Every structure is written in C-alpha cells, then in structure tokens.
Amino acid sequence: TVQILSGLFRNVKGKHQSKKGLVVGFILTIANYSFFTALLMFFVTSSKLTKWKEDVKKHIDSEFKQGGQRNWVQVFCNGGVPTELALLYMIENGPGEIPIDFSKQYTASWMCLSLLGALACSAGDTWASEIGSVWSKSEPRLITTWEKVPVGTNGGVTLVGLISSLIGGMLVGVAYFITQLVFVSDLDISAPQWPLVVFGAMAGLLGSIIDSYLGATMQYTGFDKRIGMVVNYETKDSKHISGKPILDNNAVNLFSSVVIALLLPGVAWGFWPRG
Numbered sequence: 269t270v271q272i273l274s275g276l277f278r279n280v281k282g283k284h285q286s287k288k289g290l291v292v293g294f295i296l297t298i299a300n301y302s303f304f305t306a307l308l309m310f311f312v313t314s315s316k317l318t319k320w321k322e323d324v325k326k327h328i329d330s331e332f333k334q335g336g337q338r339n340w341v342q343v344f345c346n347g348g349v350p351t352e353l354a355l356l357y358m359i360e361n362g363p364g365e366i367p368i369d370f371s372k373q374y375t376a377s378w379m380c381l382s383l384l385g386a387l388a389c390s391a392g393d394t395w396a397s398e399i400g401s402v403w404s405k406s407e408p409r410l411i412t413t414w415e416k417v418p419v420g421t422n423g424g425v426t427l428v429g430l431i432s433s434l435i436g437g438m439l440v441g442v443a444y445f446i447t448q449l450v451f452v453s454d455l456d457i458s459a460p461q462w463p464l465v466v467f468g469a470m471a472g473l474l475g476s477i478i479d480s481y482l483g484a485t486m487q488y489t490g491f492d493k494r495i496g497m498v499v500n501y502e503t504k505d506s507k508h509i510s511g512k513p514i515l516d517n518n519a520v521n522l523f524s525s526v527v528i529a530l531l532l533p534g535v536a537w538g539f540w541p542r543g
Contacts, residue, residue, distance in 0.1 A: 292347035296383075299354040299363050302447040303383055307350065309389045309443035313436065324402045345522040346390045349529055353383040365451045367458035370537050375439035378533040384444055384464065385471040385532035386525040388437035392472025393479045393521060395436030400429025410510055411439035411480040418491060422517070423484020431474065437472015441465040460541050467536050471528050479524040487520060488513035496513055 296303035361376040368377045400408070407416045408424030417424045445464040448455065455461060483489075490506030492499045499506055502513065515523070 280383035302444045305443040305447040314394040323334045347517045349386040369459040381533040382529040386529040388440040388468040388471035389437040389475025389525045389528040392476045396429035396433035399432040400426045404428040422487040433476030434473040438469035441468020442511040475528045476543045482520045486514040487511045
C-alpha cells in the first residue's frame with residue numbers, strides 16, 4: 269500500500285508537498301478501502317489528463333506547468349475535504365467497510381457520500397478543463413451569459429467539457445462501487461449500492477457547473493494582448509472578459525467540493541433505494 273501511495277503522489281511537486289499527498293492517501297486508506305480507490309481513480313486519471321496534449325495546452329493556458337505537477341495548496345484543496353471526512357468517519361464509525369444504507373448506518377452513509385461527492389467533484393472539474401479545452405470543436409460559452417469566450421476563460425463551458433465532467437465523476441463512483449462489491453460482506457442484506465455510480469456522475473457534473481459559475485463571477489479573466497493568451501490576473505495589456513478578482517482557482521475548487529459534499533448526501537437520502 270505504501271508503494272502504491274508513493275507512486276500515486278510522485279508527480280506532486282516537492283518533497284514536503286509529496287509527503288502531504290501521502291498523508292491524504294494514508295488516512296483515506298486506513299479509514300476505508302473504498303475511499304482509497306476513489307482517491308486513486310481521481311489522482312491517476314487527473315494526472316494522466318493533465319499531461320495529455322501538453323503541446324496544445326501550453327499555447328492556451330498562461331499558467332501551464334510542464335508535467336502537470338501539483339503544489340501543496342492544490343493537494344489541500346483537492347484532498348482536504350475528503351481527509352477531514354475520513355477522520356470524522358473513523359471517529360464516528362471506526363475504520364472499515366460499510367455499505368451505504370441510510371436506514372441502518374445513517375451518519376456513516378452521509379459521510380461516505382460526502383467524501384465520494386468531494387472526490388467526484390474534483391475529478392469532474394479536472395476532466396472538464398483538461399479535455400474540454402483541447403477537444404471541443406466549438407468555442408466555450410460563459411455559463412452566466414452564454415456569450416462565446418476564448419478558450420481558457422474561467423466559467424467557460426462546452427458540451428464536451430460537461431460530458432467529460434460527468435464521466436470523470438462516474439469513474440470515481442465506479443471505483444467506490446467495485447471496492448464495495450469486493451470488500452463488504454453483507455451487501456445481500458443491505459440497500460443496493462449501484463446508485464454510487466449515478467451519484468458519482470451527478471457530483472462530477474454538478475461540481476463542474478458550480479465551479480464554472482464561481483469562476484465566471486469570482487475569478488478575474490482577461491485577455492492579454494501582449495502574450496495573446498487568457499490570464500487570471502489584471503495586467504496593463506489585459507482586457508477584462510469576466511469575473512472579479514476575489515478567488516483564485518484553488519479556492520474555487522475548494523468551495524465547489526465543499527458545496528457538493530454538503531449537497532450530495534441530502535439528495536441521495538431522498539432517492540436512495542431502500543433494502
């Protein structure tokens with residue numbers, strides 16, 4: 269497990285940052301194997317997608333980093349909420365696997381779905397931005413006004429990006445679901461677990477939409493004529509496109525995952541089939 273975790277976070281930039289990522293993975297692993305596989309799916313797919321078509325992305329992203337390395341702030345914003353939920357889960361329920369069943373394990377089921385929602389939200393946002401920015405044939409549209417905007421604009425959405433966010437969240441749900449099938453022994457007397465896949469997909473899509481809305485309203489986006497690229501900060505050569513300089517991308521990601529972590533269990537509680 270330690271070797272897997274070390275490999276998982278090998279592209280987290282810096283020794284101290286890598287250790288922080290390792291701590292996140294370790295806590296989720298000892299809490300629940302399903303937490304770990306959901307985290308694994310998020311980080312592996314996100315890392316691969318970040319490196320995908322780098323030659324294209326460096327011409328449209330002014331903050332492009334070769335290799336898609338993550339700093340400690342990004343690790344915290346993507347892993348902070350799941351880590352806290354995993355710790356609360358262990359305090360409340362102890363480490364180990366449980367099926368999602370609101371009638372028998374209400375609090376634990378709530379925490380599990382919150383954690384799934386946070387990871388699926390992060391995956392959905394990453395999939396949308398990494399795939400939509402280079403694969404979409406149509407120009408992005410600003411989610412608040414539906415006007416066409418340059419590629420890389422905060423809050424710009426495409427159909428390809430939205431579909432990608434749904435798939436990214438769904439894969440996190442699939443990883444969680446398969447782990448439940450392997451490690452949970454009393455599934456036959458519990459509520460069905462297949463909705464994990466559905467709610468993972470929902471969290472990925474809704475998380476991407478919320479992230480886009482926050483980006484369009486609370487992140488500055490301008491077009492710098494000197495470098496010919498979209499920028500996330502005001503310069504003397506930039507023309508304002510959307511948003512205000514209130515939050516940066518990491519803060520938007522954190523807020524989005526918190527919102528989804530709070531909303532998803534409530535929605536799931538109303539629709540989850542009873543055993």
